[in-house]
Amino acid sequence: MSAPNEPLDPKNEPSLDTSEQLEVNDGQDQAQDADAQAQEDWATLLSEAQEKVARYHDELLRAKAEVENIRRRAADDVAKARKFGTESFAESLIPVRDSLEAALAQPDQSAEAWKDGVEVTLRQLNGAFERNLLKEVAPAEGDAFDPHQHQAISTVPSSLPEGSVVQLLQKGYTIAERVLRPALVMVSSGQSA
Structure with a gap:
């Protein structure tokens, strides 16, 4: 081996195994x-x-x-x-108004002419209601009271069964199955004792 301070000579160096x-x-x-x-x-x-x-x-x-x-x-x-939304309904009502104005514009009319004019106007109005699915609710005497379509104003004793319509006070209306105004009715409370 060489001294610590001496330079290494590669020729004098023992061969090392470098495989490791x-x-x-x-x-x-x-x-x-x-x-x-x-x-x-x-x-x-x-x-x-x-x-x-x-x-x-x-x-x-x-x-x-x-x-x-x-x-x-x-x-x-x-x-x-x-x-x-009301455009179609309004268009249906315009002819009704025209008919009413035309009737009022005629100064000398007989009662029969007025009646005929009002009937024609009512038919126009009913047609407008039908086209726009507006239906009247008018229960007849003896029909069952329906709180979804009728409004009871009072109950009165009558010969009709309890809960039956005794009298129609004002028609109601529905539009496309939805109640616009309920029918105002008087309802039977049954026979009084």
């Missing part, structure tokens, strides 16, 4: 390669995840905008329905 060092280096290189591969895999996964997040965010924004458009269109449709 190569195996250690190969293991370290493989570990570094695996780490690099893992980092590339994580980077790829991160990039793919970021792309998915961006795509989902874009889809979310588009869906949100679509929902807002649908909401706005629905609100516009409701506003238009409220504004123009």
